[in-house]
Amino acid sequence: MIKTLAKSIRQYKIKTILTPIVMIGEAAMEIFIPWVMSLLIKVLEGSTSDPSWLQVLVGNITSDMLGQVAIYGGIMFVMAVLSMACGVLGGKLASEASAGFVANLRNDMYTNIQRFSFSNIDKFSTSSLITRLTTDATNIQMCFQMMIRMLIRAPMLFIFASVMSFRIAADIAVIFLIASVVMALVIVFIISHAHPNFKMMFEKYDELNAVAQENLVGIRVVKSYVREDHEIEKYKNSTKSVYDYSIKAEKWLTAMMPVVQLIVYGVMILVLAIGGNKIIYGTGLDVGDLTALISYSTQILSGVMMVAMVLNFFAMAKNSADRVSEVLEEKSDLHNPENPVVTMADGSIDFENVSFVYKDGGEEILADINLHIESGETIGVIGATGAAKSSLVQLIPRLYDVSAGCVKVGGVDVRDYDLTFLRDNVSMVLQKNVLFSGSIAENLRWGNKDATDEQIEAAAEAAQAKEFVEKIPEKYEYDLGQGGVNVSGGQKQRLCIARALLKNPKVIIFDDSTSAVDTKTDALIRQSLQKQSPEVTKIIIAQRIASVQDADRIVVLDNGKIADFGTHTELMQRCEIYRDVYYSQVKRGEENA
Amino acid sequence: MPNMPGQKRGPVSSKGAFVFPEGMPEDLQEAVKSGKKLTKEQKKRLQPYKKGIKRVNPNGPKNSMGTFKRLMGILLKKYKLNFIVVCILIVFSAVASIAGSAFLGFITTECLVQQESANPDLSRFIGLLVSLGCIFLLGATSSFLYQRVMMYAAQGTMKDIRDEMFTHMQTLPLRYFDTNTHGELMSRYTNDTDTLRQMLGSTIPQVISSVITIVGVFAAMLFYSLTLTILAILFVILLVLLTKALGGKSATYFLKQQVALGKVNGYIEEMMEGQKVVKVFNHEEEAKQNFFALNEELRENMTRANVISNIIGPLMNNIGYLQYIIIAIIGAALALHGGTGMLSLFATLNATEEAATAVYLGVLTSFLPLVRSFNMPIQQVAQQFNSIIMALAGAERIFDILDAEPEDEGGNITLTKVRYNAEKDKYEETPDAEIWAWRVPHEDGYVDYIKLRGDIRFNNVTFRYNPESRIILNDISLYAKPGQKIAFVGSTGAGKTTITNLINRFYDIEKGEILYDGLPIRSIHKDDLRKSLGVVLQDTHLFTGTVMDNIRYGRLNATDEECIEAAKLANADFFIRHLPEGYHTMLTSDGANLSQGQRQLLAIARAMVSSCPVLILDEATSSIDTRTEKLIEQGLDKLMEGRTVFVIAHRLSTVRNSHAIMVLEHGVIIERGNHEQLIAQHGKYYQLYTGAFELD
Secondary structure, three states, X not given: OHHHHXXXXXXXHHHHHHHHHHHHHHHHHHHHHHHHHHHHHHHHHOOOOOOOHHHHHHHHHOOOHHHHHHHHHHHHHHHHHHHHHHHHHHHHHHHHHHHHHHHHHXXXXXXXXXXXXXXXXXXXXXXXXXXXHHHHHHHHHHHHHHHHHHOOXXXXXXXXXXXXXXXXXXHHHHHHHHHHHHHHHHHHHHHHHHHHHHHHHHHHHHHHHHHHHHHHHOHHHHHHOOOHHHHHHHHHHHHHHHHHHHHHHHHHHHHHHHHHHHHHHHXXXXXXXXXXXXXXXXXXXXXXXXXXXXXXXXXXHHHHHHHHHHHHHHHHHHHHHHHHHHHHHOOOOOOOOOOOEOOOOOOOEEEEEEEEEOOOOOOEEEEEEEEEXXXXXXXXXXXXXXXXXXXXHHOOOOOOOOOEEEXXXXXXXXXXXXXXXXXXXEEEEOOOOOOOOOEHHHHHOOOOOOOOHHHHHHHHHXXXXXXXXXXXXXXXXXXXXXXXXXXOHHHHHHHHHHHHHOOOOOEEEEEOOOOOOOHHHHHHHHHHHHHHOOOOEEEEEOOOHHHHOOOOEEEEEEOOEEEEEEOHHHHHHHOHHHHHHHHHHHHHHHHHO | OOOOOOOOOOOOOOXXXXXXXXXXXXXXXXXHHXXXXXXXXXXXXXXXXXXXXXXXXXXXXXXXXXXXXXXXXXXXXXXXXXXXXXXXXHHHHHHHHHHHHHHHHHHXXXXXXXXXXXXXXXXXXXXXXXXXXXXXXXXXXXXXXXXXXXXXXXXXXXHHHHHHHHHHHHOOOHHHHHHOOHHHHHHHHHHHHHHHHHHHHHHHHHHHHHHHHHXXXXXXXXXXXXXXXXXXXXXXXXXXXXXXXXXXXXXHHHHHHHHHHHHHHHHHHHHHHOHHHHHHOOOXXXXXXXXXXXXXHHHHHHHHHHHHHHHHHXXXXXXXXXXXXXXXXXXXXXXXXXXXXXXXXXXXXXXXXXXXXXXXHHHHHHHHHHHHHHHHHHHHHHHHHHHHHHHHHHHHHHHHHHHOOOOOOEOOEEEEEEEEEOXXXXXXXXXXXXXXXXXXXXXXXXXXXEEOOOOEEEEEEEEOOOOOXXXXXXXXXXXXXXXXXXXXXXXXXXXXXXXXXHHOOOOXXXXXXXXXXXXXXXXXXXXXXXXXXXXXXXXXOOXXXXXXXXXXXXXXXXXXXXXXXXXXXXOOHHHHHHOOOHHHOEEOHHHOOOXXXXXXXXXXXXXXXHOOOEEEEEOOOOOOOHHHHHHHHHHHHHHHOOOEEEEEOOOHHHHOOOOEEEEEEOOEEEEEEOHHHHHHHOOHHHHHHXXXXXXX
């Protein structure tokens, strides 16, 4: 997992490595400053016992007390400036590295998602992909930044401070080490108890928000059924469990700081007791040493605490890291062949003994399908909800791969074509169709990015969209809004058809793509299609019999099998399912006409 | 509670100072600016100006003090005692930490004093150590206790605010949901409550503790040395100025980062929804390039915002060191070169000749740690300032929901069940009653019962969503007799759905009247009115829960058998049984794991369970294939039997057998009659039916 994520550091490698190094500088300064401080106090004290190298050096320069104080002050000043420089530089590097890393990570995820096949997308689901690209990425960034800033600095602080303490008074330094171990254990204990509760709390919190979200979306249902009180009760139950788990989790956390404080305080008292004794009896310790020791003790212990906190952060971000690496490691299950075919003879389609399952071991969606469709034919597909109509046609542009048998377009197995080439030539209007933010023209140019204004107009006309587009003051420059919210369902469908037409394909597939368009417009679209592109193979999935009635031939699907395949007249004679559908829609109308 | 990573913090919404429309009375302007709750009378007068009021300065809350007071009011209402205890404990813990550093000084001084003596007396030394131990213990205990007590108060208040917000939201009219996007309202439940929780749980106690510490340390510093204190204060001013400068900058960058993040998230959401279309159109490369550009913009802004917040700590900390150094040098100079009077009031009063140096040093060593403890809380308060502003802005948005005007409750006529008493020739409410009736109380205490028959009339109804917008329904009159099936046909925006929204009073009409069994619907209690109407809406919404729960939503006391029976009638039983756990399959948010058609079948089953006397079916079968629709027709017929039904449908086969069909265009009924009559008329309906005219 870490290896997968680390690949995204790339050009920020130097900054990533530099950050902890600079932070070491800051940590070192933070240790040396108290040391020099203690020397300064020694000067004031007039203590000259057991001088260190720096004391000797300064003593050689001047013996004047104030002069020495000034020198130590000067040294401290330089150190503080150095420390500030390191701290600021470290902070800058860390933010550049972490923001850069996460930007790469998002790019890499997004790039890989673009390689996903339909079944990869199904596997992750849209909303989970969104979470991974947004929230999870941000979690990782926070953790990464924390890590490069603290994970080296904190142990360094600990080591430096320990070394300095040992030099001053080994017996007292041992107390520090013991206290560190105790503190680490206490923190680990507390975090390990708080953590599961926090996890539960966040789960409950998500549930709580789900209830609120659901009520916002479904407010009309709630009000229609007068279920306000019921929903309020549901919500209150949720807030109650969020409250309960928050309390459980925070109980541990509120204990943390005081316990840490107690340990720090305990150490201080011990230092004062032992150190004070040494001073009083004059055994090689002075007030300067004592103040230095006290500040080292807090540094050692805060180093321990920082490491613990970083590790805690790390644990919390681990789930996010797992989810992100899942996306990065996912391999598309559709591959371009080695020597792809980039010519297509015609728009004929063959299904040869095709069966299909969405997931290995899943239910068989299509079984033993054999179909031959001539180039230029118009084929209707009809069948009940769940008859696998969409699954059937999705095999043609290779949105999914067959489980057995093969699908051929223009006499060549679709798996032998270059994927982009295949999809450019097999155009499909999806059932759940989407338009994107941007103008109508921009959206239509998805079909052909070099399309001229005339071509766009022609496609819109063929899709019966021209009329309504031209009624809009901005015409083709009209902004559709996120997901195309600014046009009605029927208008959306017509624009989607126009977009697909612009590809100028050999095969075009309409997956129930005129359901929100009225019968007459539906018919007009089919007519203009027939007229303008007679050579294009057209496959039309529809609920309405009127939409397929005039097709050259009609496939009747029933539970993943071809129940019948023939012209309208043939099917009326011999196919009961077809007759049923027909009569459910048409019969009464005829009686009254 | 730690601030969890990744909590989305939405861009701060546009609340701030006001720009008022011309002609608005000044007292009203004042009232709005004050942020106080308006009186009924003021609200009424405000109505015409409401639209024109604009808020500027998108960063901060518009009335910090008012919001803060109100927030504290909520906290104190239930948790006054907790809060007082917390304050006292914070004082203890702050005093303990100040006393702690003072004692450090005493102890070192004592060490030096005893060092001089040939025969050291340890009793005072030990005494000081024990006292220090007690002070530390008191400090740790009170800080533990105050966090604990505050935790209950903060979490409790958060629960109260959430509950209140949700409860109040349920009373709001649909208009409110129309004018505020889901995302916007949702962010009040998530982002705004998050910042609020942080403020209540940690910021407030921290600020209190900081202020107390500042005051205490300041007093101690003064006690030791006036000169050095003044020096320290000079540095503090520098620190505050720096924090303010950086803080302002960081707020700007932070806002930019939020905008960029919003763009990236928006793009991700849209493109992930349309990912399959991207694949079909080979649009991967373009999608990637667009994303890279947005992502790069985010990276730049994020880096800038982060740099500031990262460097603020080291900057402050090291300026603190500089301060320490300068005070140490000047202090030492004063101590050595006779400026002792200036150095310390305390020292000059108490020092004896022989211990002078020791005492001076004691003063300096006591003063120096105080300088550190003085800076710390000031830095903290300065850094908290941003989060307080953000939390108050969030609280304000939450209060916006709480202050929104609830829906009109309607009159006092209620729905009840009665039994016909043949002897007295009147209806009576009895426990075993079976007939639905309106209970009409009169002023003199007399109660009438009117049998619920399902007779609905519109008399010259005119409606529009708000006074400025276009008229949706213009002078509509129609009637539905009990047991009739009334259908509405017309293009999108003709006003079909609006008519049904008026019957259940989702919206109120502008002119005319709507009568239900002869009673004006405004006089009927809103809940009872809606309970009498079963609705299957155009967009089916399912709730998280099992399939069974979702069907039972129609009538909470329906048995499992009744729910299954309804599902069978709706022809949903078949697919439900094929779900992994049948009727006990959990549906995820809004039934994403079901097809649109299946969701509609469940919504129909839900309406079947509800057994309401009047039914409204708004495109209830639009996503169901005609064969299945035919299969459920029987069930639907049974559902409609003896009920007044309003049907809206695209598919004319669905409305054919209605008693009356109304063809709507631009908010006006242009044709009415049954199928045969309308066909005979050769009007719009005829054109629609024969496919000569397009519906959109």
